[in-house]
Amino acid sequence: xxxxxxxxxxxxxxxxxxxxxxxxxxxxxxxxxxxxxxxxxxxxxxxxxxxxxxxxxxxxxxxxxxxxxxxxxxxxxxxxxxxxxxxxxxxxxxxxxxxxxxxxxxxxxxxxxxxxxxxxxxxxxxxxxxxxxxxxxxxxxxxxxxxxxxxxxxxxxxxxxxxxxxxxxxxxxxxxxxxxxxxxxxxxxxxxxxxxxxxxxxxxxxxxxxxxxxxxxxxxxxxxxxxxxxxxxxxxxxxxxxxxxxxx
Numbered sequence: 001x002x003x004x005x006x007x008x009x010x011x012x013x014x015x016x017x018x019x020x021x022x023x024x025x026x027x028x029x030x031x032x033x034x035x036x037x038x039x040x041x042x043x044x045x046x047x048x049x050x051x052x053x054x055x056x057x058x059x060x061x062x063x064x065x066x067x068x069x070x071x072x073x074x075x076x077x078x079x080x081x082x083x084x085x086x087x088x089x090x091x092x093x094x095x096x097x098x099x100x101x102x103x104x105x106x107x108x109x110x111x112x113x114x115x116x117x118x119x120x121x122x123x124x125x126x127x128x129x130x131x132x133x134x135x136x137x138x139x140x141x142x143x144x145x146x147x148x149x150x151x152x153x154x155x156x157x158x159x160x161x162x163x164x165x166x167x168x169x170x171x172x173x174x175x176x177x178x179x180x181x182x183x184x185x186x187x188x189x190x191x192x193x194x195x196x197x198x199x200x201x202x203x204x205x206x207x208x209x210x211x212x213x214x215x216x217x218x219x220x221x222x223x224x225x226x227x228x229x230x231x232x233x234x235x236x237x238x239x240x241x242x243x244x245x246x247x248x
Contacts, residue, residue, distance in 0.1 A: 007045075015053070017208075023213040027217040027219070039244075042105050042108060055188075059185075061209060062174055073171040080135040084138025085141050085151065086183055087142065088139040093191065116237055118153075151176075
């Protein structure tokens, strides 16, 4: 059977579907690409292959929104988040290199389900967030991003508690995740994990992912936000459960 990017036609179709679904979920809920993509793609690509594919396709997605985000971002907090992330991300990646792929799959699925539970319950950190804590949140995001490919939960759950305009919060999160993609890609390149094949696959995955982002945004209607968020939660739950090594 002819393989493309080391995948059978069925495996490649599943990975492309994961990229599409991750884009759709992000398009109509504002988050969820990694939460959907990684549990589905990791059994086919392995931990590092899935991370590289996700990173490359995710770099292209926010490009149209970067200029507007830069005008609204809290630049001081952004620097602290990225600094904390850069310091701790190598630790998470080193730990990932030491464990079996099944451990990574469990970590991704369990973190995704934990994030889903917190989102569904509407829980938020209510305390004061200091500058040092912002750096620490960046570090936590770097660790989770390295060991499980999920830098978003730490930033989203804690940073949104700050008494700032929604536009500022969203801009800072968007730019942090954009910077994270370059950080992890740089570290993975230094580890010798990035190849022309993985780069090519990431660029191919960007096509359905961008289409999914557009479709999700087109489908979204503000008056039906609850319905779409419920659909996003369901998609994340199914992806997380399907990614568990229990199913083979």
